[in-house]
Amino acid sequence: MNKILFFFILLATTKLCLAQDLDLLDEPELETIDYTTATFKTNRVVNGHSIETVAKNEFDFKISHRFGFLSGGPYDMFGLDQATMRIGGDYGITDNLNVGLGRSTVDKTYDGFVKYKFLKQSTGLKTMPVTATWISHMGITTLKWPQPDRQNYFSSRLHYTHQLLIARKFTEGLSVQLSPTLVHKNIVDSTKFKNDILSLGVGVRQKLTSRTTLNLEYYYVIPNQLEEDKTNVLSVGFDIETGGHVFQLFFTNSSGPFEKAFITDTKAKWLDGDIRFGFNIARVFNF
Amino acid sequence: MNKTSILFAAIITFGLMAFTNHSGGIYKTNTGNINFFSHTPVEDITADNHKVKTAFDAETGKLQFSVLIKDFEFPKALMQEHFNENYMESTKYPKSTFTGTIDKMSAVNLAKDGTYKSSITGKLTMKDVTKEVSTMATFVVKGGIVNAKASFTVNPVDYHIAIPKTVAAKISNEIKINVDADYTHSH
Numbered sequence: 001m002n003k004i005l006f007f008f009i010l011l012a013t014t015k016l017c018l019a020q021d022l023d024l025l026d027e028p029e030l031e032t033i034d035y036t037t038a039t040f041k042t043n044r045v046v047n048g049h050s051i052e053t054v055a056k057n058e059f060d061f062k063i064s065h066r067f068g069f070l071s072g073g074p075y076d077m078f079g080l081d082q083a084t085m086r087i088g089g090d091y092g093i094t095d096n097l098n099v100g101l102g103r104s105t106v107d108k109t110y111d112g113f114v115k116y117k118f119l120k121q122s123t124g125l126k127t128m129p130v131t132a133t134w135i136s137h138m139g140i141t142t143l144k145w146p147q148p149d150r151q152n153y154f155s156s157r158l159h160y161t162h163q164l165l166i167a168r169k170f171t172e173g174l175s176v177q178l179s180p181t182l183v184h185k186n187i188v189d190s191t192k193f194k195n196d197i198l199s200l201g202v203g204v205r206q207k208l209t210s211r212t213t214l215n216l217e218y219y220y221v222i223p224n225q226l227e228e229d230k231t232n233v234l235s236v237g238f239d240i241e242t243g244g245h246v247f248q249l250f251f252t253n254s255s256g257p258f259e260k261a262f263i264t265d266t267k268a269k270w271l272d273g274d275i276r277f278g279f280n281i282a283r284v285f286n287f
Numbered sequence: 288m289n290k291t292s293i294l295f296a297a298i299i300t301f302g303l304m305a306f307t308n309h310s311g312g313i314y315k316t317n318t319g320n321i322n323f324f325s326h327t328p329v330e331d332i333t334a335d336n337h338k339v340k341t342a343f344d345a346e347t348g349k350l351q352f353s354v355l356i357k358d359f360e361f362p363k364a365l366m367q368e369h370f371n372e373n374y375m376e377s378t379k380y381p382k383s384t385f386t387g388t389i390d391k392m393s394a395v396n397l398a399k400d401g402t403y404k405s406s407i408t409g410k411l412t413m414k415d416v417t418k419e420v421s422t423m424a425t426f427v428v429k430g431g432i433v434n435a436k437a438s439f440t441v442n443p444v445d446y447h448i449a450i451p452k453t454v455a456a457k458i459s460n461e462i463k464i465n466v467d468a469d470y471t472h473s474h
Contacts, residue, residue, distance in 0.1 A: 022313060024342050024351040025384055030317075034357070038372050055364030095364070172378050210373040211451070243369065243454045286363050 036121035039131055039169040040177075042246040042282050043090055043098075043115075045203035046217040046235035047254060047262045050177060051133040051167040053117050054092040057287045061089045062102070064257045064280045071273035079276055086257035090115075104257050111258045113137040121169060130168045137161040137259050156187040161259035163201070173207035181219070183260050194225040197264050205239075213239040215250070219263050226264055233266045248280040311345030312472055314397070314433055319468030321354060325459040332366065332458065334359040341468050348392030350407065352385035352466075374448050375414065383413045385420070395426050395433075402427050407437060413446040424466075433470040438463060 040050035043060065054060045064086045068079030076082070088102025088111070096117040103110050119132035139159045145152045160183070167177035179201030188195055199221040205213045215237040221230070237250030253270050254262035268274035319339035325332040338358045343350040356377040361367040371377040387409015389395065395403040408421040424437035440461045443450060450458050 022342055022344050022349050022351055024315075024340055024353050025386070027340070027353070029355065038368050058364065210376065241369075241373075242451070243457070244365075284365055 031125050033122050033126045034124040036123070036131065036169045039121070039167050039175045040203075040205055040215075041213055041239040041241050042248065042280075044248065044280055044282075045177060045205065046215050046237040046248065046250045047233065047252060047257070048179060048201055048203070048217060048219070048259065049113075049115065049133075049135055049163065049165060050203065051117065051131045051165045053096055053098045053115060053133065054090050054284065056092045056095050058092045059089055059285045059287065060091075061283045061285065062280060063087050064278065066252065066255045066257060066276050066278035069268065069274045069276060070251075071275070084255045084257065086111075102258065104261070106256050106258070106261050108142040109139050109258060109261070110142065111137055111139040121167075130166050132167075133165040135161075135163045135165065137163075139258055139260055158186045159260045160184040161263070163259070167203075175205045177201070177203035179203065179219075181259070181263060183264050185260065185264070189227070193227060197225045198222045199263050201263075211241045215239060215248075221263065229267050230264065231266055231269055233262045234270055244284055246280075246282040248282070250278050250280075251275050252278055311347075311397075313342055313344055314470035315342040315473040316340070316468050316470050319352070319466070321352075321359075322465040322467075323359075324463045324465070326463075327457055327459050330457045332361075334361045334367070334370065336360070339466075339468065341470070342473070343389055343392075343470065345392065345397055348389040348405075350385070350387050350389050350409065352383075354383045356381060356383060374443070374450070380414045383411070385409055385411045387420070389424070395428070397428055397433060400429050411441070413441075414448065416446045418445055431472060434468070435470065436465075436467050438465045440464065 040052050043050055043052040043054060066084050068076055068082035070078050072079050072081070084105050086102050086104040088100060090098050090100040092098055098115040100113045100115070101111070113135055115133060115135040117131065117133045119128060119130060121131040122128045137160065139161075141157045141159070161181060163179050163181045165177060165179050167175055169175045181199045181201055183197040183199070185195055185197070199219050201217065201219045204216045207213050217235045217237070219233050221232055231253070233252060233254040235250050235252035235254070237248050240247045240249070252262075253268040253275055254266040255276060256262035256265055268276070317340050318337060319341045321336045321339050323334055336354060336359045338355065340353040341351060356375045357371055359367070359370065361370065387407055389405050389407055391405040395405060403426040405424055405426065406421060407424045408419070410417050411420045420439055422437050422439040424435055427434040440463050442460045443458065443462060444460065
C-alpha cells in the first residue's frame with residue numbers, strides 16, 4: 001500500500017519538476033562536425049607551405065625577404081646589405097582550392113602553384129585526425145642562357161615541386177606538419193645527380209600568445225641525390241598576427257623563397273654561422 | 288492506509304499534472320538569432336548566430352539563453368578565425384549564457400495575439416565573466432508563436448576581451464547586441 005502511495009507522490013513531484021525546470025543550460029549540445037581551424041597562423045610555416053588555404057575570393061599578398069649571412073658581421077650590417085626577395089600572392093578560388101603566383105630575384109624565377117585541401121581535421125559527428133593538402137608548384141627560371149651559342153631548350157628552364165602536406169593540431173597551441181616532397185628538375189649539371197629529388201619536410205608550430213607563434217621547419221633530403229656541397233634547410237620563425245597582416249620573422253640557412261631553391265639549392269650551414277634573417281609579410285584582401 | 292487515501296493521492300497527483308500542463312509551460316527555440324554590431328569610423332564589424340537556444344517559462348517569466356560562440360558567422364573568414372582564436376577564445380570558453388527574468392510576464396498574454404513590452408533583467412556570462420544586463424523587450428504574439436526582440440550594448444573590456452592597441456580604433460567599446468527569437472510552446 002505504502003509503495004503505491006509513494007509511487008503517486010514520486011510521479012507528482014517528477015512531473016512538477018519536469019514542467020517547471022528551465023534546464024536549457026545543462027542540456028547537452030547537439031553534436032555537430034567541428035572542423036579544426038587555425039592549425040597555422042598563415043599558409044606558410046616558414047619557407048614552405050602549410051596546410052592552410054586562403055578563403056574564397058580572398059587574396060593574400062605576400063612579400064618575402066631573406067637577407068645575407070649574420071656571419072657577415074657589422075661590415076655587412078649582419079647581412080642586411082644583401083637580400084633576395086619574392087613578391088607574390090595566393091588567391092582562394094574556393095575555401096579549399098587556391099592558386100598562387102610569384103616572382104623571385106633568385107635565378108629570376110617565376111613560380112605558380114595549385115593547392116587543394118582535401119581532408120579537414122574534425123571532431124564531433126565526424127572524426128578526422130589530420131588536415132591534408134596537395135600542392136603542385138611550377139617554376140620558370142628566366143636567367144640568360146649561360147652558353148647562348150649552344151642549342152638551348154625552354155624546357156630546361158622548368159622545375160616542378162609536388163607536396164603532400166599532412167598536419168594535425170594536437171592542442172590549441174601545438175601543431176605538427178609532415179610534408180613528403182618531390183622536386184623535379186628538367187635539367188641537372190651531371191648525370192651523377194638526380195632529376196627527381198625526394199625529401200621530407202617537418203613543421204612544428206607552438207603558440208606563444210593568442211597572436212604569436214614559434215615555428216620550426218626542417219626539410220630532410222634523402223642522401224645521394226644532390227651535389228655534395230648541398231645541405232638541408234632549417235628555419236626558426238616567429239609569427240605575429242595583427243588582424244589583417246601576418247608578419248613572419250625568421251632565421252634560415254637558405255636564400256630561396258620557393259620550394260626548389262630552399263630544398264635543393266641550399267649550401268649554407270647553421271654551424272658555420274651562415275644564418276640569414278628574413279621575413280614574410282602577408283596581407284589579406286577581400287573581394 | 289486504505290483505498291480512500293490512495294484514491295485521494297491519485298486525485299491530487301493527476302490534478303497537479305493536469306494543472307502544470309495547462310498553466311503557461313515552457314516556450315522554446317533552437318534557432319534564435321543574435322547579431323552583434325560594432326561601429327567605428329574605421330570599420331563596421333557584424334556577425335550573426337542563427338543557432339541560439341533560448342527558452343522562457345510563461346508562468347514565472349524565467350528566461351535563458353545558451354549561445355555557442357563558434358556559431359557566429361562573419362562575412363570575412365579571417366575575421367571569424369580571429370574572433371574565435373584571439374578575442375573570444377572559443378575553445379576555452381565555448382558558450383555564452385544569459386539567465387534572467389521577463390519582469391512583467393503577467394502582462395504578456397500568450398493566449399491573445401498582440402504586441403507586449405516588458406523589461407528584462409538578468410546575468411550575462413561571457414568568457415567566465417558574469418555581468419548584470421537589463422533592457423526592454425518587445426513580444427509579438429501571433430498564432431501561438433511568440434516573437435521576442437531586444438537589444439543592448441556590451442563593452443568588450445568588461446568581459447576580459449583583450450583588444451590590442453593596433454586594432455583598438457577598429458573595435459567599438461559599445462558593441463550592440465540584437466536578439467530576435469521565435470518561441471513556440473514546448474510540451
